[in-house]
Amino acid sequence: MKKRLPKGWSPFVVLLLLLSLWEIIVRLADVPEWFLPSPTAILHEAITGWSNFSGHMFSTVQLAVLGFIIGTSIGLLTAMLLHVVPFLREAVYPLLILSQNIPIIVLAPLLVVWFGFGLLPKLIVITLVCFFPITIAALDGFKQTPQDLKTYMMMAGASSKQLFWKLELPYSLSSLFSGIKISATYSVMGAVISEWLGAQTGIGVYMTLASSSFRTDRVFVAIFAIMIISMLFFAIIRIAEKRFIRWRIKEEEKE
Template identity: 60%
Template structure:
């Protein structure tokens, strides 16, 4: 707890200082609220809109969680296949890279044309945003397996399945969690973007309505909530990482 306080006070002070400068700047330069609201205006707006904001919040949260789970599954499956099948990796790895060169904003209208306005195109967008960092991180983790341990277990008669589940996968977990933390933050952003396709509720819908009405303070409320969700996702993944790879931390301390 003491270490957390010692490490956390500097970012907290920096954030508070930023908010104070923001507040003073809006007052000194007389910036209109519709152009750039002060932090105090955003807090007041949050209190006013929170009752009708909750349905949008839970809609986005549900979409982000399920999309993240789908993206995680797809990323791990792809990484495993590419790792276990070198020829497949040589053939399809460039396509994995190319999949990230397609702008989501450009792809979104096509997904609506192909799959309609339901949940499927939204999940596809979130999956495309999430699976890549997980797949690349996991594949890198697999390839960093200790070769001496690998050959030793192979000499002892370990099968490919045993090598993967008992050596390669456990050693790849730190890399996998690095990808998961990146994907967790991407999932929230992708969920909001996907809601611009025509959803009935969600933070993306809330932001669109607020923007069209020039309610800039409401837009900032949504932005800050998205940031809080992303940080929460990141924190949950970090806690899971500490719980699941204690063996590595003990090894490093020893």
């Protein structure tokens, strides 16, 4: 009888194989470390340089969490407003789409000109990348409410307010959490981009200093840190999703 890997371990095996292949190629080809360091060299730098890197990492995490909370709140409030006021949705929805066609890296310097080098422009950058997935996901979730349940509640005398809070919002949680998971990962990259605006600490600052000094190993340390933080954010939101909508997950598993 063939033995199979435990569920969820396949990506880690593939990642381990890729890192091993990377290590072998770099060593056999004798690639200079400044050009492409080996995974072991990157790991060594992460361990020995942790005292210097940890402060930058925690600064980015704090900024990402704060921006994510603001972006999530604005995105959800925007979706609720557009759902309740159909005319406003028709007028604003196209503008939301257009707002995502503006490259953040181009808009960032303008935010510095308008708001200076403080915390505000950084939070604006993170909010811009976070609120859109949540707004779109929530709007789609509101539309997924079964029409027969809405008709039943209306026949029972439910008001529009009760219809929204007791039926439409609960049914939108599955879609809403999908948007939140996307925004959680975007918030980390948004924080790093915002730190390029002129921050004193953060992974973005660490990457800039490492690139200018040709410390490619430190650049990769920053890249892997961003990936790990993003995955941790995703995992936390996933755990929260299972707690909030257990009933919906059970329904999907039955289907």
